[in-house]
Amino acid sequence: MVTAQRNLRTGRSIWSDRRALSVAHRRLTRDVETEVLIIGAGITGALIADALASEGVEVVIVDKRGLAKGSTVASTALVQYESDTPITVLSRKIGKEKAVRAWRRARMAVGALAARLAELGVSDVAHRDTLYLAGDILNATELRREHAARRAAGLPSRYLDRTALRDRFGIGRSAAILSYDNLTIDPRKATRALLHAATVNGARIFAPEDMTDIAIRKGGVTATTANRLHIRGRHLVFATGYELPHGVTCRHHKITSTWAIATVRQHRAALWPGECCLWEAADPYLYVRTTPDGRVICGGGDEDIADEQRRDALLDRKTAMLQRKLKRLLPKIDTDVDYAWTGTFGETTTGLPTIDEVPGMPRCFIALGYGGNGTTYAAIAADIIAGAIVGRPDVDADLYRFPAHDAAK
Numbered sequence: 153m154v155t156a157q158r159n160l161r162t163g164r165s166i167w168s169d170r171r172a173l174s175v176a177h178r179r180l181t182r183d184v185e186t187e188v189l190i191i192g193a194g195i196t197g198a199l200i201a202d203a204l205a206s207e208g209v210e211v212v213i214v215d216k217r218g219l220a221k222g223s224t225v226a227s228t229a230l231v232q233y234e235s236d237t238p239i240t241v242l243s244r245k246i247g248k249e250k251a252v253r254a255w256r257r258a259r260m261a262v263g264a265l266a267a268r269l270a271e272l273g274v275s276d277v278a279h280r281d282t283l284y285l286a287g288d289i290l291n292a293t294e295l296r297r298e299h300a301a302r303r304a305a306g307l308p309s310r311y312l313d314r315t316a317l318r319d320r321f322g323i324g325r326s327a328a329i330l331s332y333d334n335l336t337i338d339p340r341k342a343t344r345a346l347l348h349a350a351t352v353n354g355a356r357i358f359a360p361e362d363m364t365d366i367a368i369r370k371g372g373v374t375a376t377t378a379n380r381l382h383i384r385g386r387h388l389v390f391a392t393g394y395e396l397p398h399g400v401t402c403r404h405h406k407i408t409s410t411w412a413i414a415t416v417r418q419h420r421a422a423l424w425p426g427e428c429c430l431w432e433a434a435d436p437y438l439y440v441r442t443t444p445d446g447r448v449i450c451g452g453g454d455e456d457i458a459d460e461q462r463r464d465a466l467l468d469r470k471t472a473m474l475q476r477k478l479k480r481l482l483p484k485i486d487t488d489v490d491y492a493w494t495g496t497f498g499e500t501t502t503g504l505p506t507i508d509e510v511p512g513m514p515r516c517f518i519a520l521g522y523g524g525n526g527t528t529y530a531a532i533a534a535d536i537i538a539g540a541i542v543g544r545p546d547v548d549a550d551l552y553r554f555p556a557h558d559a560a561k
């Protein structure tokens with residue numbers, strides 16, 4: 153406990169202290185013009201910028217905080233194709249055909265992201281299996297149905313009953329689904345590498361710059377900074393994470409706060425086989441992964457809290473709760489904590505994000521409401537939005553449309 157007290161960094165995510173590529177950026181000193189303006193330099197903005205710049209499109213990126221400083225730096229960065237909404241539940245909400253397509257698309261997105269990060273030589277990317285544990289959303293019987301639905305959709309996985317789960321992983325739950333080919337990453341490192349790649353292909357980054365006003369004009373958009381400088385673009389992308397731009401409404405979008413800890417380094421023998429990612433078919437669910445230096449990251453305790461002060465005030469209580477739950481799940485783990493932090497994300501009622509042109513704002517695109525799968529959906533957003541801008545409509549774009557009747561005021 154003494155060690156934990158000495159090292160504990162409260163409020164700072166584990167990634168803030170890690171080395172990451174430095175990326176050229178500066179303040180805006182005069183008005184500029186560009187083909188595409190991207191507001192937000194988190195994982196979404198970075199992936200979209202990389203996709204567009206590598207196709208030769210002129211890009212400007214701005215961020216009011218700096219690079220990878222929003223939800224992205226808070227992410228525990230389990231990169232899973234498995235949506236927060238099980239395929240059986242999603243089928244009931246949006247129909248089986250669409251649910252299967254959404255799950256398959258997410259699987260492809262994780263593969264594509266792994267390939268791009270490998271191409272860029274990004275370190276600390278690990279390929280991981282995932283264990284989805286029975287909980288209060290799906291019990292053992294429902295989990296068996298979920299497994300069958302995944303198999304029928306062509307998504308390889310294995311159903312483990314209580315005995316198999318205990319024998320193979322030492323975990324005491326009634327059942328789990330084991331799936332393959334997910335990732336863990338360092339989200340700040342990955343984002344900065346993608347932003348760097350975009351700059352190598354000509355993208356310009358201005359930060360910190362707060363965009364306070366957007367005006368649609370004939371043939372384009374003019375965005376104005378807090379310092380009254382203007383950026384004119386033919387297209388605009390809001391990659392602003394959970395912060396909805398002024399005047400944009402999305403009925404099924406809500407703000408959620410979540411909490412996370414990173415433990416002290418573990419003896420390798422205390423870790424579980426394969427160091428697979430763990431999460432639960434529960435609401436709220438616990439999510440667990442390891443880091444390359446042998447720590448365990450554990451997040452959860454999600455609540456519908458938008459107010460940052462209220463969220464931050466809960467940090468000590470949520471840290472203790474996460475330590476307790478982690479110990480119960482993995483008794484061999486030393487749950488002393490080196491980092492404890494909290495952050496915010498947006499989610500939707502279906503668990504699928506909204507990635508679309510903003511109603512009433514021609515040539516303005518937005519990606520929001522990712523839930524716990526921000527990285528995977530950011531990769532899908534990059535495909536869809538970059539595709540729309542270069543004139544290559546995406547075959548799955550219909551899955552992520554704005555709910556009918558939402559519009560920019």
Ligand SMILES: Cc1cc2nc3c(=O)[nH]c(=O)nc-3n(C[C@H](O)[C@H](O)[C@H](O)COP(=O)(O)OP(=O)(O)OC[C@H]3O[C@@H](n4cnc5c(N)ncnc54)[C@H](O)[C@@H]3O)c2cc1C
Nearest residue numbers: 192194195196216222223224228229230363393495526527
């Ligand atoms: C604790 C925690 C754990 C999580 N764990 C996971 C996980 O394990 N796996 C996973 O996939 N996802 C996870 N998520 C979700 C994930 O972090 C987010 O979905 C993802 O990072 C969103 O990325 P983004 O680029 O869209 O948004 P952000 O990273 O929030 O970036 C948006 C950027 O827009 C900028 N911005 C906003 N408004 C303006 C403006 N007016 N002018 C200029 N700039 C502006 C902000 O400064 C910010 O930098 C987690 C989130 C939290 C908080």
